[in-house]
Amino acid sequence: NIAMAVAPKVGVKPRLLFAQLVQEGGDGSQPVDRIDNNFGGMTWSPNCGYPKGTARPKAEGGNYRHYKNDSEFATDWAKTLKADFARTGKPRSIQDYVNKAKSQSYMQSNDLTNYANGMKYGYSLWKGKSSLSSAAKVADSADSDTGEDCDDTSSGSFSGSGSILKEARHWLGKFNYDASRTADAHWKHPDDSDTTDCSGFVWFVLKRTGYAVTPQVWSTPFMESDAKGAHKYLKRISAKNAKKGDLIIVNVGSGSGPLGHTAFLAENYHGNNTKVIEMGGNGNKVNEQTIAYSFTSLLPNGRVTFAEPKKVSSKK
Template identity: 45%
Template sequence: MKNHRSWTASKKKKWKLIAYIIGGLILLLVLIIAAVTGQLQENSCDNSTTTTQTQLDSKDMTTNAKNIYAHWKQKYGATPQAVAGILGVLQLESRLDPNLVNSSSGATGLAQWLRDRKDKLEDLAHKENKPATNLGVQLDYLDQELNSSYYASNKQIFKYTDVHKATKAWLMDFEGMSKNPEQWYLSQRYGYADHWYSVFGASDPVAGNTLDNASSGDLTELGCDSDPSYSGGSIVKNAESMKGDFYYVQTHPSPDLGSDLKNPSKTGGTDCSGFVWLALNKAGYKVPANMGWFTGSMASDAKGGHQYLKQISENDAKAGDIVIVNQGAGAGNNGHTAILLDKWQGKETKIIQEGGDTSGHVNEGKFGTSFSILLDGGDVVLARPVKK
C-alpha cells in the first residue's frame, strides 16, 4: 500500500510539472504574439491617421505659402521650385485658404477636396479634434494621401527644379486633370508659381535660368500682361544719361534737385526709388506726384493698384522694366529698386541704380550683387512701367 501511494504521488508531481511547462509555453506564446502584433501595428502604414499633428493655423496668403513651403521642405526635402509650382496649382483652386468651401459643391480647403476624399479629411480632423478647415489638418491629410499607394508617386514632384514642370506635373498627376484641358488654366497657374518662386526661392529667389516652357499668357490676377511690343529703350536712355549723377539721400524730393524734375540738378540728392521716378518721369511714364513713392508702395502698386507699375513674370522682364526687392514693408534700408538694362537673367541681370554700391551715385551693376543683402527672405517683384 505504501509503494502504491508513493507511485501515485510521484505520478501527480510529474503531471503537475508537465502542466506547468505547458502553461509556461502557452504564456510565452501569448507574449510573443502580443509583442509581434504590437510591433506590426506600430510599423504598419495606416492611411487613416497620422503619427504627429501639424500645428498651423491659417493666416494671410503669403504666410500660408511660406508655412506650407517650410512643412514640405522638412517633410520631403522639397525644392523651392517644386513648392512654388505646386502652390501655383493650389492658388487657383483655393487662394491658399484652407477655410474656403465651395457653396455649391461643398469642395473644401487647399485642394478643394470632394466626396470620399472630403469625408476622409473630416475623419482626420475629428481624430485631431480640429475643424476640417484647419491648415495643419489639411497638410496632415495631404501627407496621408501622399503616403497612400495611389498618390505616392507624386512625392517625386517635390524634387523638381523647374517651376513650370512642377506646376503641370501636380495638376496632371495629383489633381488628375490630364483629361480636362478646359480646367488647366496653365498661363494663370504658371504666373502664380513664378510669383511664389520670387518670394521664397532658396539661394537665388529668382531663377538664374530662363524656364524652357515659359508662358506668354495673360496673368490677370498678378497684373501681368505679356506685351512683346513693349520697348523700354527710352527709359534705359534716360537712366543712362544720369550715370554718375546725384548723391544718395532718402528725401523725396531733395530741394537741391531743383524745381524742374524733368531736368534735375546733377549735384542734387535722391535715393533708389527717387532715381527710378526721375528716369520714368523724363521718359514720359506715369509716376506719382512729387516723387511720392518708396519701394514698399511701388511693389504694392505693381501687385494690385497698377497706377504706375504692373507686375510681370521673369520670363517677360527685359530692359526698361523695374526690379523691386523688399524685406517687410520695404521702408528705409529694407528695400531697393533698379532699372533693368537687359533681359532678365536672375542674379546676372545688368541693372542701373542709385545706391547699391559704394559710389553713392547712379551706377551700373548686377542684380545679385547690388541686392544681395535683401535676397535672404526678400520679396522680389518685377514690374513694367505704365505709359501715360
C-alpha cells in the first residue's frame, strides 16, 4: 500500500520502493515498525517536524521518528525520496537505486552489495496488488515539499566500519538461545529478548559491522565449507595467525545442530584457554568463556577451523 501510494509522488516504480521497504524494515514486525509506524528507519532530528520515537541501538545513538499512522510515514518518506531523486534523477534499477540512495546519504552503509541483495529479495516478493488502505492516500504536500528540513536523516543502515568485538560485547547477557533467530530477522533494530543461535549470532554481528554474509542466516557446516573452499565470506587461517575478532568453528560429522559450534575469538589465539564470545556453549545468553569450556564436547573428535571474516568490497 505504501509503495503504491508513494510511487506516483516520486516517479519511481512501486516495486522498487517496496523492495527498499523490505530491505529496511523486513516483514514490519520490528519494534520501530510496530510502535512508530516507521518502516524506513527514519531518524529523528530536532527540525524534522515529528516526535521522537523509540531509541536507536546504542551503537547508533539517538531516536527514530514516530509517525501516528502508515499514511503519515508514507508522506514523510515521499518528501525525502522526492528531494533525493530530484538531485540524482529517477533510479531505473535496483543497483541504480542503491547507488543514488548512497550518494544522498539516505543510508550510511558501505555494504552496497548486501543492501542490493536485500532489495532483490523484496523485489521478488512483489505481488503488484494493493488494498489501498490507510497508507494509500499520501498528503498532497509531498508534491511540493522538498523535504530538505529532514534531509540529514539516515535510513537506519549501519556504517560498516564498526569493531567486531565491540559489537559482539555489546550483546553480552542479551538474547535467548533459540533456532528461530528473531535477532537476525531484526538485525537493524533488535530487541534484547530476541533469539538466535551460535552461527546466527556470528552472522548477526558480521552483518551489523559491514562484513560479508549470506542473504539468509548460515550454519556451522556452511561456515566451515566456505572457509575451506569458496572463501566468499570467510577465509581459513592457521591457528598461529588467528587473532581477536576472528572465528573458531568446530564441527563433528555433519556439524548440524549440537554437532557444531562457532564463536568469536575475544583475544589472539593461544590455545584452549583463549577466551571467546558466543551464543550458547555456556548458557542461553550471549556470553564470554574459554574455548576449553565452550567447545569441550566437540574438541576430542571435532574439525577445528579458524577463519577470518571478509570485509564487503565497495568496488562495483
